[in-house]
Amino acid sequence: MPATIIDGKALAAKCKARIKGEVEALSKRPGLAVIIVGDNPASRIYVNHKKKDCEECGIYSEEYALPEQAAQKELLELIDVLNGREDIDGILCQLPLPEQFDEKAVLEAIDPGKDVDCFHPYNVGKLMIGEPVFLPCTPAGVMEMLDEYGIDPKGKHCVVVGRSNIVGKPQAMLLLHRHATVTICHSRTPDLGAVTRQADILVAAVGKRDLITADMVKEGAVVIDVAMNKKEDGKLCGDVAYAEVAEKASYITPVPGGCGPMTRVMLLQNTLTAARTHGK
Ligand SMILES: Nc1nc(=O)c2c([nH]1)NC[C@@H]1CN(c3ccc(C(=O)N[C@@H](CCC(=O)O)C(=O)O)cc3)C=[N+]21
Numbered sequence: 001m002p003a004t005i006i007d008g009k010a011l012a013a014k015c016k017a018r019i020k021g022e023v024e025a026l027s028k029r030p031g032l033a034v035i036i037v038g039d040n041p042a043s044r045i046y047v048n049h050k051k052k053d054c055e056e057c058g059i060y061s062e063e064y065a066l067p068e069q070a071a072q073k074e075l076l077e078l079i080d081v082l083n084g085r086e087d088i089d090g091i092l093c094q095l096p097l098p099e100q101f102d103e104k105a106v107l108e109a110i111d112p113g114k115d116v117d118c119f120h121p122y123n124v125g126k127l128m129i130g131e132p133v134f135l136p137c138t139p140a141g142v143m144e145m146l147d148e149y150g151i152d153p154k155g156k157h158c159v160v161v162g163r164s165n166i167v168g169k170p171q172a173m174l175l176l177h178r179h180a181t182v183t184i185c186h187s188r189t190p191d192l193g194a195v196t197r198q199a200d201i202l203v204a205a206v207g208k209r210d211l212i213t214a215d216m217v218k219e220g221a222v223v224i225d226v227a228m229n230k231k232e233d234g235k236l237c238g239d240v241a242y243a244e245v246a247e248k249a250s251y252i253t254p255v256p257g258g259c260g261p262m263t264r265v266m267l268l269q270n271t272l273t274a275a276r277t278h279g280k
Pocket residue numbers: 043045046049092093094095096117137228255256257258259260261263264
């Protein structure tokens with residue numbers, strides 16, 4: 001039987017309505033600052049979406065667009081100013097940064113209390129020990145989708161393909177905290193299919209189109225596609241060969257309309273959390 005499609009877009013709309021209500025109940029408006037350096041077109045689209053999301057939920061937002069040639073010092077000075085501003089609760093610096101930047105130093109410059117991406121080592125550490133302050137947006141969005149569709153990771157074998165600090169590693173951690181048995185695979189895993197076929201819940205987060213084919217998926221598995229690749233025609237696709245895998249899976253996320261919208265919702269959620277911790 002073909003899989004049930006997990007509608008991330010619909011769930012995102014529902015979450016945004018809830019967040020809007022919670023924002024309205026605060027004593028002061030939460031504020032988010034988004035920094036973009038250079039003009040990566042994908043980053044640009046994402047930033048535009050964020051601006052609209054914030055407007056929809058009553059969150060104040062500011063955008064800083066630095067030129068491609070900007071210096072590290074300039075960016076660090078901007079972050080320093082934003083760290084000190086009471087009207088700004090969350091700071092997000094769009095990645096990847098142009099080559100001349102030391103990404104690690106930039107992420108560490110953001111006040112951990114305003115780190116709505118959950119990329120600062122302090123917040124990553126808190127997550128690791130099971131005391132999360134902020135939730136990593138993409139992995140947290142995946143957990144929300146699983147919950148919405150009544151999919152409990154407890155006792156399941158979850159296989160995460162990809163080990164990035166942004167998705168793979170924190171995703172594994174969130175699943176582990178929910179009592180899943182977790183395997184992380186990556187480009188050096190020999191016979192990837194042998195591992196992915198064991199998955200009750202398979203999360204693909206690599207960035208390689210058609211990496212996950214039907215023969216790599218167990219009948220009835222839940223398949224979550226986090227990746228965002230561009231096809232020749234400019235359309236988006238994930239890591240999963242969607243049509244064939246949808247015939248075998250029990251649940252599947254589409255790209256677009258799956259993990260992307262939920263990632264953005266979790267950013268709003270983290271901004272709300274930050275505002276609360278700032279006494280708003
Ligand atoms: N510091 C930082 N934090 C990030 O979270 C971050 C980043 N840098 N750099 C870029 C990536 C990419 N990313 C996306 C999130 C949502 C969609 C999204 O909403 N996608 C829609 C489609 C959007 C469209 O139509 O173009 C969907 O999948 O349905 C896309 C991309 C966050 N990123």
